[in-house]
Amino acid sequence: MSTTTTFLIESMAILGGLGLAVGLMLIFASKKFKVETNPLVEEIISVLPGVNCGACGYAGCSDFAERVVNENAPITGCPVGGFDVAKEIGGIMGQEVAEGEKQYPFIKCHGGLNCVDRFEYVGFEDCKAVMMLSDGEKGCSYGCMGRGTCVRACPFDALYIGDDRLPHVNKNLCTSCGLCISSCPNDVLAFAKESEKVHVRCVSHDKGKAVKEVCTVGCIGCKICEKNCPEQAITVTDFLAVIDQDKCTACGICVEKCPQNTIEAR
């Protein structure tokens, strides 16, 4: 045996022995300091989507699961997983869950290309940045800026800006988490249930003359819809029509009568 070989073996033995001793010590320590986790928490974590988006209001999925078990957080608290996940969590926690109706974000403005631009904006592509410049580039300061703040806020790529410079929702990808709605600086987005068929697609409170100057499809507050609605479901306040969705029967009379085509049926 040459000296090199013995040297090699010795050094290997020392490092290997050190590793073995340390490993055994760690095994012993992990046994001694074992943390008892509630098996319910683990189960709920395995049910949750695991995107850690924070839409529930807690710091990630594991935190939410822990609070459901220990602090009585609502079992329907995960908007991303929706009803299916809530049902599974309810099954784990032994609670019944009633199914709510699906709702998706709805764009309450359809100005887009129908709305004039006051100036050409060159700068950061973000609605909040545009709004800082004298209330936006568009003639109407209430509506959608079409710069995609909501698109970037969506963790699921469910929104996109279409050719009409308005955001569109891909309902197959949307999880109704509401992050886009809270990101919109103009509150143009809102939840709308699938059963709600008729919508006023305008958010402008300007007087009719001012709206007509800048937008071909904005609400001018003419009250024609209010007078024609057989259910008295529409009220015009501050030059903007608002539909009471509980009364609306989706008869479509207002859609026909609206001179600006602001009211749409989908």
Add this chain to the structure above:
Amino acid sequence: MVEKALFAIFLEGVFIKNFLIIQFLGLCSFVGVTKDVKSAAGMSGAVIFVMAMASTASYLLYTYILVPTAMTFLDLISFIVVIAALVQLVEFVVRKNIPSLYRSLGIYLPLITTNCAVLGVVLLNVQSQYNFMQSVVFGIAAGVGYTIVMLMMASIRERSTFVNIPSSIRGLPQAFLIATMLSLAFVNYFWVIPI
């Protein structure tokens, strides 16, 4: 080798050779965990403990295993093994006893493993040929120096959240600017106390 007094070694470790601000070791946790005083204090406690333990363990390893077998070239790799094991141990203890601290430290606790400050302490011990007591004192001193700077930094950063500063400087750039001024304050110890 002149025998240094333990107190002198302690002062040297805390101020003159301050790990964060004079030697720029362990900066990852320095800018990462100093967002609030509570987690900075927790991290510092863990670091003091790990540094003292690592100094002790590495001294014993070096003197009683590596030197007699003439295997001193293995010091780096064996120290890393020992430090990693110690950090794992600390992680177990913290997770069991202080779960809130475990959550707030998050990724930074395992990062002590690869924290160059800890490895720096044990390698400096070997380099300066300290004996057992001196090694342990230097390890604790390094941890205390780390703690002082971490707490200063965390306090300043906590207060500076209410200060109206340009948004382009907020966050990390601001942390580095604060670190610069802090290190300027510590540089003076070089000239004030000749050791």
